[in-house]
Amino acid sequence: MKEFLGFVKKEFYHIFRDPRTLVVLFGLPVAQILIFGFVIRNEMEDVRIAILDKSKDAVTLEITDKLLASGFFSLDHYLNSQYEVEKYFRAGKIREVIIFEENFSEKLEKEGKADMQLLADASDPNSAKMIVNYTRGIVANYLNDLNRELKMPIVIESRVRMMYNADLKSAFMFVPGTMALILTLVSAIMTSITITREKEMGTMEALLVSPLRPFQIIAGKVTPYILLSCINAGIIILLGYFVFGLPIRGSMILLFAETILFITLALSLGIMISTVSNSQLVAMFISAFALLLPALLLSGFIFPVENMPKVLQWLCHIMPPKYFITIIRSVMLKGTGILEVWKETAVLAGMLVFFLGISAARFKVRLQ
Amino acid sequence: MIFVLPFVQLLILVNAATMDMRNIKMIIVDKDLSSLSRRLSDKFLQSPFFSLEKTGISTDEAEKEMLVNATDMILVIPGGFEEQIYGEGRAVLQVQVDAINGMTAGLINAYSSQIISSFNRELISGDGGNAYMTGDSQTINIGYSFWYNSELKFKYYMVPGILVILVTVISMFLSSLNLVREKEMGTIEQINVTPIRKYQFIIGKLVPFWIIALFELAFGLLIGKILFNIPVEGSLLLLFAFASVFLVAVLGVGMLISTLSHTQQQAQFLNFFVLITFVMMSGIFTPAESMPHWAQQVNYVNPLAYFMRVIRMILLKGSAFSDISGDFIAISTMAVVLISLATWRYRKIA
Numbered sequence: 001m002k003e004f005l006g007f008v009k010k011e012f013y014h015i016f017r018d019p020r021t022l023v024v025l026f027g028l029p030v031a032q033i034l035i036f037g038f039v040i041r042n043e044m045e046d047v048r049i050a051i052l053d054k055s056k057d058a059v060t061l062e063i064t065d066k067l068l069a070s071g072f073f074s075l076d077h078y079l080n081s082q083y084e085v086e087k088y089f090r091a092g093k094i095r096e097v098i099i100f101e102e103n104f105s106e107k108l109e110k111e112g113k114a115d116m117q118l119l120a121d122a123s124d125p126n127s128a129k130m131i132v133n134y135t136r137g138i139v140a141n142y143l144n145d146l147n148r149e150l151k152m153p154i155v156i157e158s159r160v161r162m163m164y165n166a167d168l169k170s171a172f173m174f175v176p177g178t179m180a181l182i183l184t185l186v187s188a189i190m191t192s193i194t195i196t197r198e199k200e201m202g203t204m205e206a207l208l209v210s211p212l213r214p215f216q217i218i219a220g221k222v223t224p225y226i227l228l229s230c231i232n233a234g235i236i237i238l239l240g241y242f243v244f245g246l247p248i249r250g251s252m253i254l255l256f257a258e259t260i261l262f263i264t265l266a267l268s269l270g271i272m273i274s275t276v277s278n279s280q281l282v283a284m285f286i287s288a289f290a291l292l293l294p295a296l297l298l299s300g301f302i303f304p305v306e307n308m309p310k311v312l313q314w315l316c317h318i319m320p321p322k323y324f325i326t327i328i329r330s331v332m333l334k335g336t337g338i339l340e341v342w343k344e345t346a347v348l349a350g351m352l353v354f355f356l357g358i359s360a361a362r363f364k365v366r367l368q
Numbered sequence: 369m370i371f372v373l374p375f376v377q378l379l380i381l382v383n384a385a386t387m388d389m390r391n392i393k394m395i396i397v398d399k400d401l402s403s404l405s406r407r408l409s410d411k412f413l414q415s416p417f418f419s420l421e422k423t424g425i426s427t428d429e430a431e432k433e434m435l436v437n438a439t440d441m442i443l444v445i446p447g448g449f450e451e452q453i454y455g456e457g458r459a460v461l462q463v464q465v466d467a468i469n470g471m472t473a474g475l476i477n478a479y480s481s482q483i484i485s486s487f488n489r490e491l492i493s494g495d496g497g498n499a500y501m502t503g504d505s506q507t508i509n510i511g512y513s514f515w516y517n518s519e520l521k522f523k524y525y526m527v528p529g530i531l532v533i534l535v536t537v538i539s540m541f542l543s544s545l546n547l548v549r550e551k552e553m554g555t556i557e558q559i560n561v562t563p564i565r566k567y568q569f570i571i572g573k574l575v576p577f578w579i580i581a582l583f584e585l586a587f588g589l590l591i592g593k594i595l596f597n598i599p600v601e602g603s604l605l606l607l608f609a610f611a612s613v614f615l616v617a618v619l620g621v622g623m624l625i626s627t628l629s630h631t632q633q634q635a636q637f638l639n640f641f642v643l644i645t646f647v648m649m650s651g652i653f654t655p656a657e658s659m660p661h662w663a664q665q666v667n668y669v670n671p672l673a674y675f676m677r678v679i680r681m682i683l684l685k686g687s688a689f690s691d692i693s694g695d696f697i698a699i700s701t702m703a704v705v706l707i708s709l710a711t712w713r714y715r716k717i718a
Contacts, residue, residue: 020629024637032644035663039649044658089515091691092681095657113507122514123684125522127655132512133478139508156453156488158461160477163434168470185640193633201552280632281545288537289377292640297384302653304472306393306440307386315380326437329468340436 007220029182029232033239036174052079052099059105066142089121096120096131164333171244176328177301179236180321184295187229187263189287191270196283222267229263249335262324268355275362295321323347385526389475393421394441395430402450411487417479441465441476516684527592528679529652536618539581543622548635570711574619581615601686610678613699617671620706627713650676674699
């Protein structure tokens with residue numbers, strides 16, 4: 001036991017003697033949360049548009065005012081002819097062109113209808129859809145005001161409640177996701193690298209001939225990272241709470257226990273990667289492509305799993321971060337207890353046993 | 369490995385990164401059970417976006433289902449719905465959406481209100497309500513067209529973005545780890561004692577990675593063309609010209625990271641940090657213009673933001689050199705500065 005503690009101490013020195021690693025280790029989560037929180041936003045504002053107004057009369061000017069007053073659009077400039085549209089789209093300066101036909105207000109007055117054209121740059125399809133819908137909404141509002149005296153005979157009103165996240169804050173989505181990402185990064189990737197590093201440098205042999213048993217070597221290697229990961233998880237939750245007002249509706253103890261479970265799982269993945277790779281470069285490539293990107297994209301972090309093709313959904317089901325993110329969202333934001341997340345927890349626990357088993361079977365006491 | 373992995377990724381990520389909503393899980397709590405409420409339910413079920421998970425349960429039970437993620441949305445049709453519609457001409461529906469993912473919640477809400485309002489219009493016209501609506505009301509017909517991607521395919525948007533990430537990852541990792549590896553192994557000292565000049569050494573190190581990354585881009589474009597049929601509107605020559613300058617900048621970042629680190633582990637951590645930050649801020653998922661002002665200013669020194677914008681402009685819109693000349697100047701300046709910085713930071717001492 002004494003040898004083991006000495007070994008753990010040595011590993012701590014390895015990490016703490018290097019301020020760079022330390023800064024990144026703790027600076028990373030903070031920076032990541034702040035960046036995601038402030039930069040990734042669902043809503044758009046100040047969308048640059050151009051207007052081709054062939055009438056320039058009272059009505060078109062009023063509609064233009066309404067559009068610009070919404071704060072959603074900002075006018076880049078007025079166009080003189082339709083031929084200019086292509087030029088401005090290509091230069092990427094504007095996202096939408098609004099065209100009013102000639103004699104707009106006159107037609108509206110006399111014939112009761114007038115035509116508008118919206119041209120949207122759909123090279124970013126989702127934004128284009130949003131922009132067009134928004135423009136139509138504003139014009140429809142304007143029309144409603146015009147026709148106020150006419151009443152609709154039947155009105156079905158729908159009251160929408162946005163559950164758990166009334167303000168649709170994006171922080172609710174990315175804080176759990178970032179947590180999974182950071183914990184994967186710190187636990188799995190750092191572990192795999194530190195073990196392969198000993199192999200690469202040839203110092204693994206020195207460790208293997210020491211009185212420490214192989215199990216103790218590995219346990220000693222990962223202990224510091226368990227601690228660091230816990231601190232990181234704490235930092236992330238606190239930041240979410242204080243900076244973005246993320247509630248913690250469920251039990252703290254459950255949250256903590258699930259986090260420990262995921263950290264251990266990530267560490268066992270790291271150990272497994274280190275048993276199959278002989279150089280740090282290989283370990284990093286496997287980590288980056290097999291762990292990091294899936295944690296980002298195949299976990300429901302940004303893109304919902306349900307929208308993916310079936311094959312990919314299966315793939316998502318073998319990704320640990322997916323379950324962890326579901327658990328964190330449920331416990332933290334919905335306030336569920338273990339009864340509602342026992343399935344996900346069981347899957348994670350099963351994966352943990354599986355990966356530890358593989359690593360134990362593959363771990364070689366001899367190097368060659 | 370360097371070649372196979374990225375392309376498996378391209379295949380997976382492009383399909384994974386989709387915002388096209390399908391299979392929105394919903395529960396209908398129908399307290400009215402009238403023919404009208406059933407007609408409304410049918411409207412939802414006919415839509416390709418919604419799939420009914422359960423029906424005939426109470427609101428409380430439905431909310432429990434939402435707690436365990438078994439449903440994304442609950443529609444509550446109140447008792448007396450039909451009576452109210454025909455009697456008073458107005459009724460209130462309740463819609464509850466799981467809003468933890470704000471982006472999808474917004475979409476779900478948009479789809480469901482579309483269905484409800486079209487149901488509303490149907491009732492009006494079907495019940496002779498048309499007479500009220502016409503008369504001397506004024507309407508504005510809004511025609512709209514989506515340029516460059518008329519079917520609004522999200523893949524066309526994502527493939528170029530993912531290509532940018534792939535070439536960046538490859539070139540940054542290779543360049544940053546390579547030098548540190550030599551440092552760690554001690555072989556750097558052997559090079560340090562040779563008469564080779566600093567800049568010759570840096571350039572010699574980078575050229576192979578530069579070629580690999582460009583090749584990677586070409587390969588990726590080919591796959592994108594064959595598998596996803598992405599449009600190539602603009603000049604490929606221009607794209608590759610821009611890419612080669614961009615790659616110099618990225619390799620410079622990688623080199624800089626490696627001169628700043630002593631071990632591969634440190635370099636790796638810096639890599640992840642810089643990469644994730646750059647990627648997230650580049651506007652791959654959310655448009656860069658909707659970011660706060662300070663983030664847009666940071667993007668002036670983010671090479672990925674330039675390439676992300678330019679590759680989409682060239683491929684999807686056919687932008688020409690004159691359209692992207694500003695970006696070209698910026699990325700060239702960045703390339704020169706970063707490479708010089710890396711050369712200056714590199715010391716011929718161990």
